[in-house]
Amino acid sequence: MKAPVKSFTSLFRDYLGIYLPRQRNVSEHTILATKHVWHMLLSYVCMTTGKNVENIVFEDLNGKTVVGFLDAYQNERRWTAATRNHRLGCIRSFFRYAAKRERTFVIYLEDLRGIVLQKGPDKSFVLEFMEPKVVSAILHQPDLATKLGLRNGFFLSLMYDAAARDCEMLTMKVNYFDPVRKEVFLLGKGRKPRFVPINQETIDLFHHYIKAFHPLSSDGNQLMFYTKHQGMSTPMSDDCVAKFLQKYADCARLVCRDVPIGVNPHLIRYLN
Numbered sequence: 001m002k003a004p005v006k007s008f009t010s011l012f013r014d015y016l017g018i019y020l021p022r023q024r025n026v027s028e029h030t031i032l033a034t035k036h037v038w039h040m041l042l043s044y045v046c047m048t049t050g051k052n053v054e055n056i057v058f059e060d061l062n063g064k065t066v067v068g069f070l071d072a073y074q075n076e077r078r079w080t081a082a083t084r085n086h087r088l089g090c091i092r093s094f095f096r097y098a099a100k101r102e103r104t105f106v107i108y109l110e111d112l113r114g115i116v117l118q119k120g121p122d123k124s125f126v127l128e129f130m131e132p133k134v135v136s137a138i139l140h141q142p143d144l145a146t147k148l149g150l151r152n153g154f155f156l157s158l159m160y161d162a163a164a165r166d167c168e169m170l171t172m173k174v175n176y177f178d179p180v181r182k183e184v185f186l187l188g189k190g191r192k193p194r195f196v197p198i199n200q201e202t203i204d205l206f207h208h209y210i211k212a213f214h215p216l217s218s219d220g221n222q223l224m225f226y227t228k229h230q231g232m233s234t235p236m237s238d239d240c241v242a243k244f245l246q247k248y249a250d251c252a253r254l255v256c257r258d259v260p261i262g263v264n265p266h267l268i269r270y271l272n
Helices: 008-023 028-049 063-077 081-101 103-113 132-139 147-162 166-170 200-213 238-252 265-269
Strands: 183-187 193-197 226-229 232-235
Touching: 008 028, 008 081, 028 063, 028 081, 028 166, 028 232, 028 238, 063 081, 063 103, 063 238, 081 103, 132 147, 132 238, 147 166, 147 183, 147 200, 147 238, 147 265, 166 238, 166 265, 238 265
Parallel strands: none
Antiparallel strands: 183 193, 226 232
């Protein structure tokens, strides 16, 4: 007897829980990023259709819907063309998996393949950087007296001090930071590990941060940075980082006119 065709929710659960971590052996950051993209997409579908997540079917995720989602979030969150294309690629990846599992789902993959990638500016010959005074102006914007300001300020200071990538920061565990040895462990692209020295100012911020965000916790495997949604701790997303970094950059521009438009986490790593 032929096995019944799996539903969207069943295949998507297998994709996140089995295919990506066990068969593809992708990084934790990739899985977190995938979950973030799909959380946004499914929230958009629920909002536009009035359905609950468990009732969503493949027909709800057609090309027109995905384009509508990309347009809406690009306008709202000021995504670059590269970010938009990356989100689209993440969505298509699941549909390629679904088409391999159930050949009848190829029609949905072909629909998404018709979505044209957005062309951005050619920066292949441009090395972007910010001067130290510009970075300093941005780093001084978070209000460390508030809990959110402390989190954002420590995040940016550590990113700058360790020259860490956005993905390395978002997958960092509490025990990656060693205040005694004055170094932080970073797991970079291709799972390449490295230890980076950090200064005392960052270490002092770390102690304040831990008291506020990881009090009395002995679990060093917890993610260093997280956000709260409906009282639950969830991994921080790259969109969240981009949002508060842009806010601080806009404020810093009032005191330092050299702060560029469209500051992104990558620029924090490079100085003139």
